[in-house]
Amino acid sequence: MRAHVEHVDGNALAGILAELMSTDASTLHITCRHCGRHGDMAEVAVERDEAGSIVRCKGCERTLLVILRDAGGGIRLRFEGTAEISAG
Amino acid sequence: MIDVLPETATARILRLSAAGWPGSLPGQHVDVRLTAEDGYQAVRSYSLGRAGTGDTIELGVVEVPDGEVSPYLVQDIASGDALEVLGPLGGYFVWRVDDPSPVQLIAGGSGIVPLRAMLRARLDAATSQPFRLLVSVKSAEDAIYRDELETIEPDGGVEVTWAYTRAAPDGWPGRVGRLTAETLDAAVLPVADDPAIFVCGPTRFVEFVADLLVARGHAPGRIKTERFGGA
Numbered sequence: 600m601r602a603h604v605e606h607v608d609g610n611a612l613a614g615i616l617a618e619l620m621s622t623d624a625s626t627l628h629i630t631c632r633h634c635g636r637h638g639d640m641a642e643v644a645v646e647r648d649e650a651g652s653i654v655r656c657k658g659c660e661r662t663l664l665v666i667l668r669d670a671g672g673g674i675r676l677r678f679e680g681t682a683e684i685s686a687g
Numbered sequence: 688m689i690d691v692l693p694e695t696a697t698a699r700i701l702r703l704s705a706a707g708w709p710g711s712l713p714g715q716h717v718d719v720r721l722t723a724e725d726g727y728q729a730v731r732s733y734s735l736g737r738a739g740t741g742d743t744i745e746l747g748v749v750e751v752p753d754g755e756v757s758p759y760l761v762q763d764i765a766s767g768d769a770l771e772v773l774g775p776l777g778g779y780f781v782w783r784v785d786d787p788s789p790v791q792l793i794a795g796g797s798g799i800v801p802l803r804a805m806l807r808a809r810l811d812a813a814t815s816q817p818f819r820l821l822v823s824v825k826s827a828e829d830a831i832y833r834d835e836l837e838t839i840e841p842d843g844g845v846e847v848t849w850a851y852t853r854a855a856p857d858g859w860p861g862r863v864g865r866l867t868a869e870t871l872d873a874a875v876l877p878v879a880d881d882p883a884i885f886v887c888g889p890t891r892f893v894e895f896v897a898d899l900l901v902a903r904g905h906a907p908g909r910i911k912t913e914r915f916g917g918a
Contacts, residue, residue: 623778641779642912649729 622686632682634659640684656680688768689743694831698749698797699761700736703770710740713808714781714801714885714913717746717774721756731756732915734801734887735775736832738808744772747800747831780885780913784808788883789817791876793896795866795888796824801913802887803832810845818845819882821874823866823892826854848874866892868899878904883911890914 605611625641636658643663644655651667665677690702716734723729736745750761764770782790782805790809792802799822809818824830827849836847850870855863862870876882884905886896893914901907 623776625777625779639779641777647730649727 619684619686626686628683628685629663629681630683630685631656631658631661631663632680633661635682637683651675688764688766688770691764691766694747695749695829697761697829698747698831700831701746701748701760701764701770703744703746703772704742705744705772706742708742708744709775711735711738711744711775711804712778712781712783713738713805715775715777715804716801717744717772717776719746719756719760720771720773721759722771729755732776734804734913736800736803736807738804739811744774747797747803749797749831780887780911782808782883782885784812784814786883787816789876789880790819791882791884792818792820793871793875793884793886793888794820794822795886795892795896796829797831798886798888798892798913798915799831799836800887802885803836805885806836806839806845810839810843815844817876817880819874819876820845820847821850821871822847823850823852823888825852827851827856850874866895871896871899872903875900875903881906881909884909885911885913887913888915890916 627640628637629640629643630637634656636656642657644657646653651665653662654664654666655661656663662679663681665679667675669675688701689704692700694700715738716732718730718732720728720730733746733748736747748757748760751757780801792805794802802820806818806820809816822830822836827833839845839847850866851859851863852865853863855861884900886893893912897910897912900910
């Protein structure tokens, strides 16, 4: 049981999400929402072209993530079949 | 770009001067981005052949027929040209010099590049971990870093084994052909040594080797892999 719940806003996420997102991505762990396979991000299958990358589960081959580079230079990350990404 | 060294008929070692380069760990790579005159961009990942500090980085590049990036890097780029490089990248396929485990490296073709960085780091640090490298290449003429690897004395705790898939040098006593379970068994450190294993090469090569190692009893968590397409 938690002794105390803070009611804050998204600004409070800056620290913990910076910690997650500054982790080298190949050392993260990813879990498939479809088949439950859990493993190293470095071991997933990736199809890459000039538009971006499609990340597939090695267990069920379904799409885990789609990473797109916009014409304007922005980057979009779509969570498709990802149940969880963890660091550490 | 400082130096462009022809290494084989289809591969080159590129040395680049990168101001402010933070240094890299053995096994890391960079992303190289080429932009065409019409704005079309292509990004490819290339392993660093040498780790460490200093402003000079070294890439090993093999020309992929009909490729968008590698033919330029192998055929056209010249000393004095600039390249857009992002890195160092990757914290997974990395060997750390303070890891006391014995190390087994297994390379298919140009998969030797990051493994050479690990091997060089081990030799430069003069540490005592036993290191074994198995290199599978089409022929001796196709082997990147071959001259350097052939000068390594086995008594320093570092052992290099070659496997040839198309043609072997004259007098080669072993077999020629696709890497087999027997060749792997003979070259790879035993399961009892619990080696840290790094496998790099074309996807099919990596899958074949990794599956076989697991079947032999090596723990999947001890086998780190890096694939570069060609599936």
